[in-house]
Amino acid sequence: MTDNPADTPTMTAASEEDFAVINEQRNWLIDYHRQLGSWAQVAKRLGVPQGTVSTFATGKYNGGPYAGGNRKIADGIARFRQMQAAQASIDVAAPVRPGFFETETSRNLEQLLKWSQRGKLTVAALGPGLGKTMSAKNFRACYANVFLATMTPSSAGVNTMQIEVLESLGDKNAVGTPQKLSRRVRERVEQLATPLLIIDEAQHLSQKAIEEIRSWHDAVGLGIALLGNISVMQRLEGGSRSDAFAQLYSRVSLKMLRNLPLNGDIEPLAEAWKVHDEATIAFLRDRICSKPGGLRNGTHALELAYMIASANGEPLALAHLQDAWAQLSTRAVAS
Numbered sequence: 001m002t003d004n005p006a007d008t009p010t011m012t013a014a015s016e017e018d019f020a021v022i023n024e025q026r027n028w029l030i031d032y033h034r035q036l037g038s039w040a041q042v043a044k045r046l047g048v049p050q051g052t053v054s055t056f057a058t059g060k061y062n063g064g065p066y067a068g069g070n071r072k073i074a075d076g077i078a079r080f081r082q083m084q085a086a087q088a089s090i091d092v093a094a095p096v097r098p099g100f101f102e103t104e105t106s107r108n109l110e111q112l113l114k115w116s117q118r119g120k121l122t123v124a125a126l127g128p129g130l131g132k133t134m135s136a137k138n139f140r141a142c143y144a145n146v147f148l149a150t151m152t153p154s155s156a157g158v159n160t161m162q163i164e165v166l167e168s169l170g171d172k173n174a175v176g177t178p179q180k181l182s183r184r185v186r187e188r189v190e191q192l193a194t195p196l197l198i199i200d201e202a203q204h205l206s207q208k209a210i211e212e213i214r215s216w217h218d219a220v221g222l223g224i225a226l227l228g229n230i231s232v233m234q235r236l237e238g239g240s241r242s243d244a245f246a247q248l249y250s251r252v253s254l255k256m257l258r259n260l261p262l263n264g265d266i267e268p269l270a271e272a273w274k275v276h277d278e279a280t281i282a283f284l285r286d287r288i289c290s291k292p293g294g295l296r297n298g299t300h301a302l303e304l305a306y307m308i309a310s311a312n313g314e315p316l317a318l319a320h321l322q323d324a325w326a327q328l329s330t331r332a333v334a335s
Contacts, residue, residue: 018071025074028081029057046080048073097303098272099134103295104264106135112225112256113139117146117194119221120253121214123202125233127259129294132227136198145195151204161209165197182212190220202228203235214248233257261294269295273302280318288325301325 043050149168162181166174304324
């Protein structure tokens with residue numbers, strides 16, 4: 001049997017479509033395999049067992065090139081190709097997200113981190129979407145002996161926190177008792193000039209883990225900046241009235257508390273996205289970034305607005321941003 005439908009005299013009108021679809025997708029699959037060079041890679045991308053796709057390509061699947069489930073596999077390949085085409089069109093329409101850009105909040109945070117470098121213990125409690133983590137990463141990239149350890153719920157305890165910190169210091173295989181791990185932290189930083197340890201997402205840490213970090217500051221004068229959400233400051237201020245965080249709170253020499261972005265944050269965001277229309281900037285400031293999520297809201301909305309504008313073959317305008325925010329927000333945005 002050949003793959004040419006004309007060589008199959010028993011073909012019906014319905015099977016002619018099957019032959020055409022199966023042949024088209026089989027030929028595409030063979031070319032796709034040549035590009036990737038591995039049936040394992042092809043199978044992974046299609047989400048189909050490797051033996052199935054390789055056998056389908058040879059025409060031996062399910063008893064022959066056109067028997068049984070060949071049409072089902074061909075339809076699955078066609079859906080995959082449609083998805084690829086859709087993703088390609090989105091990639092073309094979507095603008096490149098800007099990297100770090102300086103805002104008033106990032107400048108304030110930079111000053112706090114510079115103060116921390118002088119062997120101080122500081123705390124910055126910021127609402128979501130204010131650029132806290134990007135600012136911390138940028139500071140680490142710009143200054144020597146700055147280390148950034150990001151906490152998660154799984155690193156809340158003393159030992160797991162120590163492992164994350166040591167990894168940020170370059171120790172990828174930290175094992176041992178909590179006493180030994182803290183000694184390794186102190187030994188690694190005490191010979192450095194103006195070392196700074198930035199603890200991001202500090203709200204996840206337990207009281208004991210925070211106290212362990214404070215002990216490094218006391219022992220070797222390590223500069224420490226605790227960054228997190230608003231609950232970080234609430235815990236410290238509440239604990240300062242009892243014994244929980246009294247020692248830590250008394251050592252905090254500089255605090256920064258901010259829940260929503262400032263006007264001086266919105267204009268750099270607009271500039272980074274090449275938005276200069278005053279009405280569009282006002283909508284960005286007053287209707288989007290003024291809500292919890294801050295600049296992150298603005299970034300998502302601007303990215304989608306550019307895609308909407310591109311799909312219509314138009315330059316970005318206020319209407320595109322309004323449409324984007326209406327889709328992203330939990331309630332429709334009034335025009």
